[in-house]
Amino acid sequence: MEGSNAETELGVSVGSIRITDVTQDGDLLTFAITSQKLNGSAGVCVFRTYDDFDWLQQSLFSQENLPGLQGIIFPPLPSKAFPSQSNTQTKTLKQLGFLALGQDWQSYCKALEFYLQQVAAHPTLCKSKALDSFLVNSESPGKQRGKKGIFNRLSQAVEEMRKESHKDVDNFFQNERNKNTNVASLSKVATEKLLDVVMTEQKLALACGHFSTSLHLCVNQDDADAVAFSKICLKLSDIIEAVKRNFEKVASNNLSTLGLGLDLESRYQEAEKEMLFRRTCKLIELETVKKNTEKAKANKREVMEAFQKAAEKEFNQISSVAKQEIERFHSSRVNVLQNFLIGWCEQQLNTAKEFAELYSQHLEACRNMYSD
């Protein structure tokens, strides 16, 4: 999540990763992704589908020879979009939230782009071969699948959710878990509520549009009075049209800044939660091993102790990576949120100024009309 860490081992410039285009073919969205190496070589453009993204994520999950892999907070990949269902807006909305809004999947592309940037900016994940091949290979890597990561299954296993409430041995992690649970749900709610606001703004824009169009019905050129009244109606139509654009602008501002920001925040909180959960699972595993070792017969004790040591070592590695990750996450999320908030505020301010100007022009025009 760190924008500052622009250099990676592979030399991919984080800021250069862009999703420049998206094409829709039935249910399949194809994204054009451009990126550039830091060494100044020419940019590369590849075409990827969601399955390729999914493959990348799974590859990252299942990297080998990485101690403490499970302590990493993996950048969250947005869930799959089904464009053909976009007619059934409510379902898509429920699934994707903000990402389903915006024209031509713009928000969705933004989210995917952000995901790639986060992966590329991650000190450990950026070293992954999978990322390189994802960004550079013209061949679609998604085909070579089958390596469904173990974490995915873990996180989805409902029956294991009760482990979440397992008491942690480490106060730091216990606190972090509590906070995470709290913030994750709150940010989710906030995102949903903002989504409601944006939806309502869009509805209002639509209603204004209808109103403005209907006003044209009142136009009548029969006589002087009718013409005067028609003029007024047209003026009002213009004004309502302006109000409509205002709503559209405000809605898109909300969407492209705070909306995406909150969405990302809430998804990242989920990612942290998953990481913490993985660690908790490891902890439980370790505790079970410990118990078994105590109970174990003498002849097996040595094996068990070695086993326990390995588990302990793994758990400690995970914990230490997790600690770093959490710190990194906290500092970067504040940064990201700040950027979104500032961007949002500035956009709204500009919009407000722009329309204040426009309204006062209309007002002037109306007053002049009045004096005519």
Add this chain to the structure above:
Amino acid sequence: MAASSERSPPPFPDSEEPELLEDSDDGADAFTGTSISEMDSPSPDTARPPKDIFNDPPEDIFNDPLSNINSEPQKKVDTKIASPSSDEAVDLFSDPLDDDSDVISSPEVQNPMPDLLSEPVEVPKSDFKGEPPVQKNATRQQEIFEDPPKTSSKSSSVKKAASSELFGDDDDEEDLFKEPPKVGTKKPQPSGPPVDVFTEVISDVKVKPQVKDDPTDLFAEEALSAPAPKPSASSSSRTNGVHSEEQDLFSEATVELSLDSPHNDRKKKDAVKPSVSAPAAPAASSSSKAQSKTLEELEEEESEDKFDLNISVTNPEKVGDGMNAYMAYKVSTQTSLTMFRSKTFTVRRRFSDFLGLYEKLSEKHSQNGYIVPPPPEKSILGMTKVKVGKDDPSSAEFVERRRGALERYLQRVVTHPSLLQDPDVREFLEKEELPRAVSTQALSGAGFLKMLNKATDAVSKMTIKMNEQDVWFDEKIQDVENEEQHLRKLHVMVESLVSHRKELSGNTAVFAKSVAMLGSSEDNTALSRALSQLAEVEDRIEQLHQDQASNDFFTFSELLADYIRLLGAVRGCFDQRMKSWQRWQDAENMLQKKREAEAKLLWANKPDKLQQAKDEIAEWEAKVTQYERDFERISATVRKEVIRFDKEKTRDFKKQIIKYLESLLNSQQQLIKYWEAFLPEAKAIA
């Protein structure tokens, strides 16, 4: 009153007595009944029943004299004098009349004509009967004379201007013929005293400058002057020697009388009460008061362009408890118009009073083609909520909404130049206590309108064959119908806009709350602070949305609702015009029949019945001309009214749009302030 019932023709004692004696609902019912029957009247034969029901006998009585007028006018006058001569009421009325003539000959004389015409407006309070017709005359003629007084103070020129304006090339002779029957129909209702006045008039006329014209001329003028104590006026103006025109003027007025017939009873019952107790004194005082008033009215008319009358309806207040509770509103008027007693005054009125005012106005004016602004509709649901006394926001909104609607209603009434002159309007604004408006209880505003619409619809369906001669009307009727549909559509749009605004405001509030929660559980202090600031900003924005929602509502939704109602009234005017046309056509048909009958009689050689047939033809010829004139007049009025309505509408919408823009601009400026305050907070996050 004894005298009145004695002399009343047979059909009247029954219908009239209860009204006169008691203020019961019967009067109102009887009235609505007749008006309905009038509207429903389906065939040519029954098209004239409303009048016939009341007037058949009078017509009989007077028709003969009328037909005789040409041949032996002197005899007619004699019969007139004979009947009332014994009545003492003559004295009562002759006093005020004398006063009048005195006053008139004093300084105010410079403008005798308008004075005379507007004076009766005040008279009704003390005058016995003929009150409504007089009002009619007054208001009508005031309007007619609106311009002339400004430009000239010479009564003769005034008359000329007015009459030419009104009648252009109309034939005077014909007027004479059809007036008398009208007058005749009037008389039985007022009964007694007016007749006395009548005789008084006649004697007056005789004393005054000997008119070289034939007696029919006299009669026409008497007829007009009879109901009100202004014979001296008519005679004085006659001295100017502009006979024919003047007659025309008055005939115009009498035409109105006939239209009023079904409504008069109601007026009368109000008027009768005071007069019974002390007829003489009030009559004298009111007539003198009327004199001073009318001068002021003149001034008012002259300064009409600087219209200065602010009406506000404020302080809605629940009076009473339970289901008998009602809302009372403070109606404050601020004006520099001299027609009012003071510059500022305040009365308390309840909703049914507003409805009552509308009813009175629409009875008097809508049939003349005036667009009487309709009041807000009665809402049983809304009012019940208020009555139950729950202080929930919806009932507060209801009260506020109604208050606004009533205010706009009154403002529309007073900006109408003719309605402003109506004594009922002034009474409504000034008088401390109003008689309770009874009939509105049974007929809610909506119900009343609906009923009216139904009835008028039936009429228009019936007369749908009317081949429209006037392209302007043809197009306008279509326009109005289209416009009503458009406005309804717009209204729906605005309603949805308002509801979305409210939704947005609600959602913003929820969002603000969840941001606040998020902020409170945030570890990073700067971010936490920024988030709680953001929550505050969102709270304010919510308030903005709420304000804007009510702005949307009150500027547009209510405006559109008002105009949908008003367009209903406009259509009512068109229907009135159509009804008038129908009446004219029916009379034509009748005349045709009579002519055929005459031809048959000629052919059958029955000279004995021939005279009667000829009389009837003359009568119907007069009617046809009059109805045609009626129709032309109502057409002119409706046209004028619709044009005025269009102008008002344009002005209203302009005003509202500017108001709306101002509110939008204000919202944006607030937003700018909020965001500008928040920006540093966001930047401070580290």
